[in-house]
Every structure is written in C-alpha cells, then in structure tokens.
Amino acid sequence: PLVNELELKLKEYLSVKHLLFVTNGTIAIQLAIKALGLKGKIITTPFSYVATTSSIVWEGCEPVFVDIDPATCNIDPNKIEAAITPDTVAILATHVYGNPCDVEAIDEIAARRNVKVIYDGAHAFGVKYKGKSIFEYGDVSTCSFHATKLFHTVEGGSVVTRDPELLKKMAYLRNFGHDGPERFADLGINGKNSEFHAAMGLVNLKYVDQIIEIRRNLSEHYDKFLGTFQGVKPSIGDNVEYNYAYYPVLFHSEEMLLRVLETLNQN
Numbered sequence: 001p002l003v004n005e006l007e008l009k010l011k012e013y014l015s016v017k018h019l020l021f022v023t024n025g026t027i028a029i030q031l032a033i034k035a036l037g038l039k040g041k042i043i044t045t046p047f048s049y050v051a052t053t054s055s056i057v058w059e060g061c062e063p064v065f066v067d068i069d070p071a072t073c074n075i076d077p078n079k080i081e082a083a084i085t086p087d088t089v090a091i092l093a094t095h096v097y098g099n100p101c102d103v104e105a106i107d108e109i110a111a112r113r114n115v116k117v118i119y120d121g122a123h124a125f126g127v128k129y130k131g132k133s134i135f136e137y138g139d140v141s142t143c144s145f146h147a148t149k150l151f152h153t154v155e156g157g158s159v160v161t162r163d164p165e166l167l168k169k170m171a172y173l174r175n176f177g178h179d180g181p182e183r184f185a186d187l188g189i190n191g192k193n194s195e196f197h198a199a200m201g202l203v204n205l206k207y208v209d210q211i212i213e214i215r216r217n218l219s220e221h222y223d224k225f226l227g228t229f230q231g232v233k234p235s236i237g238d239n240v241e242y243n244y245a246y247y248p249v250l251f252h253s254e255e256m257l258l259r260v261l262e263t264l265n266q267n
Contacts, residue, residue, distance in 0.1 A: 010158065026157070030055050035169045043075075092119075096123070101119065103129060121143045123144075126243045128240070144157045
C-alpha cells in the first residue's frame with residue numbers, strides 16, 4: 001500500500017502519466033533497455049556516472065560514445081546523427097547534474113532515424129522544460145532516489161513513460177514476470193522496492209519544495225560571492241526550471257582544481 005501511495009503521489013507531484021517505483025536508478029535503466037527490446041548499438045555520453053554505460057553493456061548492447069557540448073556537459077545532439085548506423089537501436093542521454101539535454105533535438109533525430117530514446121534523469125527530479133516534466137520526454141526516463149539525491153527513499157529509483165503498454169511490460173519485468181500468484185506473463189527480475197523505502201519517500205516528498213528553495217538560495221549565495229571566480233558554470237537553458245541539486249563549476253586548469261579541492265578539504 002505504501003509503494004502504491006508513493007507512486008500516485010510522485011505522479012501527481014511530477015505531473016507524469018505513468019511511473020513505477022523500482023529498486024534503484026541502475027535497475028531502472030536496465031528495465032528500460034529490456035522492455036524496449038534493444039539489441040545492438042546504443043549511442044550515449046562519455047560524461048556520466050558509470051551506471052549509464054555499464055547498464056548498456058550488462059544488457060548485451062554496445063555503447064557508442066558521442067562527445068558532449070562543453071557549454072552544458074550534456075551529449076551534443078549535433079554529433080549524434082553522424083554516429084547513427086544501421087546497427088543503432090537507441091540513444092541513452094544523461095541530464096548531467098539535472099541540466100536537461102536538448103530533448104527536442106534528440107527526440108527529433110530519434111523519430112526521423114527510427115531509434116528509441118532513454119533519458120538517464122538520475123539527477124533531474126523535479127526539473128521542468130517548457131513547463132513540462134523533463135521525464136515526459138523520450139520513450140522512457142529514469143530517476144535515482146539514492147540517499148545522495150535531492151529526493152530520496154534511502155535507495156530507490158523510478159521509470160517513467162507515456163506508453164501504457166510499455167509501463168505494463170516494465171511492471172511485469174520488475175516483479176519476476178508475475179501475472180498473479182502462480183502465472184507468469186514475462187521473464188522478469190526482482191526490481192521492485194519495499195514498503196520501508198516507500199515510507200521514507202512519502203516523508204521526504206513533503207519537504208521537496210522546501211529543499212529545492214533552500215538549494216536555490218545557496219546557489220544564489222555562491223553566484224554572488226564567486227563573482228570573480230576564474231572558471232565557468234555549465235549553462236542552463238532559458239526554458240528550464242532547475243532543481244539546484246548540484247553546483248558544478250569548470251576550472252580552467254587541473255592545477256587550480258586541485259588547489260581548490262585541497263583548500264575545501266582542509267576547511
């Protein structure tokens with residue numbers, strides 16, 4: 001009952017049609033690849049946590065790296081087209097630090113070249129693009145609810161899709177393929193999550209708006225006092241409602257990065 005309640009409240013909060021609460025953000029990507037029946041090459045980014053790429057390999061597919069846009073740290077859609085071959089079956093793009101990819105360009109390329117799109121939105125809880133949840137783009141979007149994330153269930157994650165049939169397939173996949181106590185509709189794994197984790201999520205969901213506001217204020221504080229900072233922040237688009245989950249900065253040199261890191265660690 002708590003898992004069901006959390007799923008309903010997350011759908012309401014995020015304004016998405018279909019969402020499943022799963023074990024973690026990595027299982028979420030694996031379920032998406034499996035449910036879409038992907039076999040072949042998947043275009044992805046070299047700048048993400050290892051789980052993005054390892055999930056592709058784990059599911060028997062081949063990752064093909066396309067470089068990032070240095071201004072956003074996200075996969076560069078202008079370089080995706082050249083990497084597509086007859087063996088390409090999907091694009092798996094990460095919203096790095098919760099900063100949305102160029103979803104319109106990626107979705108347009110995918111539709112024209114007949115490939116699927118999965119968005120790794122591990123960092124993107126609550127982010128909107130043009131007033132719509134960033135999870136509403138692509139065939140499947142995933143999120144992580146690990147304890148280090150903006151919203152967390154201690155450990156957990158989600159898959160979001162607009163396709164009710166795809167949701168039904170992923171619902172089977174996450175619960176051993178069960179279709180009732182003694183029937184099996186599909187091959188599945190143990191990708192479900194517990195009542196205990198759902199309870200933590202229901203508690204934390206009450207405070208998400210407050211948490212985002214605090215982080216926004218902290219980010220503005222950094223912006224003000226780092227006015228003379230010799231480096232740059234990744235650019236965030238005008239149509240984005242950001243969640244301020246991270247405050248990434250890019251240094252002009254590794255020497256400067258290491259010096260700042262040492263100073264922060266000492267203090």
